[in-house]
Amino acid sequence: MRILSLAGRRLAASIPTLFLILIGVFLLLQLAPGDTVDALMAQMGGGDAATAQQLRKFYGLDLSVPAQLGNYLWHLVRLDLGFSSIYGKPVATVILERLPPTILLMTASLSFAFFFGLLFGVIAARGVNRWPDTLISTLGLIFYATPSFWFGLMAIVVFSVYLQWLPSGGFQDIGTVQTGVRGVLDIAAHLVLPTLTLGLIFLAIYLRIMRASMLEVLNLDFVRTARAKGLDETHVITRHVLRNALLPMVTLIGLQAGTMLGGSVVVESVFSLPGLGRLAYESVVQRDLNTLLGIVFVSALLVIVVNFVVDLLYARLDPRIAAEG
């Protein structure tokens, strides 16, 4: 319970941050050329000034900026993100439709990066300064420098065009809509390349941190004690070192949540996945500022939620944190 109240307090502290972001971006978007009504009129094929006036009144755009901001925040408290004139639906609905692929992609990439980062980090640390370490560290450096969208394109060339093993884009097979197990397998096949693409750079970061963290923990006294007790090396690593070395990795999940969400904008565009990131891109291109603001809100919220979960995980891994409170 103590852990929960501690993490809960940090969650409460992030609410002002959320409002700061929203107010900042709202004011920023006031500077954008053209508003919702302009976008709407352009889509209708133009119209006279009187109609524009009427529409502005309807959307509350004729009010002063502070009044509009107040309106927006008041609606937001009731989870109303406004109306998207491009999609002709409430922004909340548009975003909710696009959220599942992004969440799926982020979870898959994170698991991939975390698991293999941990594995390679441990292997590298075990053979420090010998060839496995050199190989893994070099690969890590190269992965870190690889632009994700480029890796995605090259993966499409190899695995979709030449080998024809995997689909090159989309979330599901449109031709034959499948249900049940085959439907799940179909979505999984579509997500293999995006997951690898998004996860690659994080794999590089995780393995580097894991290696450094392992090396640090391996030098601590309790490890020597464990070895002196006569425990075999595997036991020392899995039961004693790993748990302590994991802490920086878990911290990193929280720190990188935002970067990952940003990365999914690019990856979803490469693989034409109908997710939140692609929606962000589309709303920039189509000047759908209401939706863009909604995405800003939801992505900040996602980052905050991930950090909340990380706090809980952290306290579970290291009971000392909960005890200190």
Added chain:
Amino acid sequence: MDAAKRYFRSPAAVIGLILLLLIVAMAVSASFLYPRDPLALAGRPLVWPFSNPRFLLGTDNSGRDIAAQIFYGARISLLIGGVATVIAILIGILVGAFAGYYGGWVDNVLMRITEAFQTLPNFVLLLVLVAVFGSTLTTVTIAVGVVSWPAPARLTRAEFLSLRNREFVQAGKTLGMKDLQLILGEILPNALPPVIVYASVVMAVAILLESALAFLRLSDPNVASWGNLIGLGRDVLRVQWYVSAIPGIAILVTVLAVSLVGQGLNDALNPRLKSR
């Protein structure tokens, strides 16, 4: 000079420096080797690399020389990466120095703002900035700088927190030095080395951010940039994959070089940490 000796003892750091110098040389020599506009038509479209001696790296979808675009692209990447990094580091130092030096409510306010910037995914903020201010070379560079400052700010603040109560600062205070003198003249020079090293990380990320933006066709379309070329090559990816492949390798090598140099500098300046 110990640091320089230590730097050149690391093979990775030397390789990084050589690669970086090569890319700088490409950027400098671009207008001598390819005096014509890199975005002008040069020949038949989609000539494969190494098939025509006139176009060593082939031509793109609209018949522009890929090699010329790669050379001019080096300029754009280094320019945007460099200037954006300077902007990010300057804002970061300013915010971090004041927050760390004064503490109290100044620190509270500044850190809240930093936190807000860190909570919002930086690529999403970049999209918002481009949507609002448009995508010319100047706005994109400033936007990339503006989304990259929180990490250097936190680093500077941490340095200032540990330095502000040291004896030499106390001595300065006793001598009647003003706050600004103390911050800029006394503490900052001591806090600077780790921030400068971190600049390499900021630059690597800045180059990647700009190329991603260009790939999405949200960066300046009127300059020869590697990201633009990859985005263009996407239309002919299935057969002429080299149009996208070549500039991607250029980005990879540049980011790798910057990271290696940064790591080498870090190890050379903090020798105690090297054993990690």
